[in-house]
Amino acid sequence: MTLKLFAAPMSSATPVHHALVELGVEFELVLFDLARGEQKSPAYLAVNPHGVVPTLVVDGTALYEALAILQWLGDRYGVERGLWPAAGSPQRLAALSWTTWAYVSYGTLINVLNFSQSPRVDASLHHPPLAAEALLRLDAALGRLDAQLAKAPYLLGDDYSLADLVVASVVTYSTYCGVDASRHANVQRWLQDFAARPSYRQVWLAEREQAA
Ligand SMILES: N[C@@H](CCC(=O)N[C@@H](CS)C(=O)NCC(=O)O)C(=O)O
Known part of the structure; x- marks a missing residue:
């Protein structure tokens, strides 16, 4: 191939x-x-x-x-x-759920944040109250991710998987856009694990x- x-x-x-x-x-x-x-x-x-x-x-x-x-x-x-669960396993369902959540649900909020405050977007489109609302919702979403990561070191359990790579990539990108992940201790620990992988470097x- x-x-x-x-x-x-x-x-x-x-x-x-x-x-x-x-x-x-x-x-x-x-x-x-x-x-x-x-x-x-x-x-x-x-x-x-x-x-x-x-x-x-x-x-x-x-x-x-x-x-x-x-x-x-x-x-x-x-x-x-x-690095990815077998078809038909419960973990496969979790992998699809979390990766789609990151790109679609969390990702939509990042887009709203960017449109409403990014320096790369025309300032006439900026909307500070919308940016504040997006940040609140992103923080709540990170709280739910944190609760998942309180149960096990990685999204699917004890082992690192591509699901972690995908979701951590999106969350890392959101920190470049102004999201503060630091008050979510489990997310923070997991982002550090992600950034320590040789492939990340x-x-x-x-x-x-x-x-x-
Ligand atoms: N939803 C698409 C987004 C792709 C996208 O917008 N890529 C940007 C780079 S981050 C791009 O190629 N922009 C160039 C352009 O719009 O001309 C995906 O996830 O693949």
């Missing part, structure tokens, strides 16, 4: 890049400079009509949307490496330097 990842440093592609490294899967990496609009070239739009990263091309077929790619990587490579720290 041949895999080609279209990505950009410190972007929605970073968790996918990280997962490929964590899984030890061979892949070709194509890095775009988003500021130069390389993701809008006709050749790339023929691969991904949305003109965004990530796209993972699997034996010539494009798979896009980070969450879909990450869940597919779990199914295809994670199970045999002990290899991908996130290197990408951060590339993006700077």
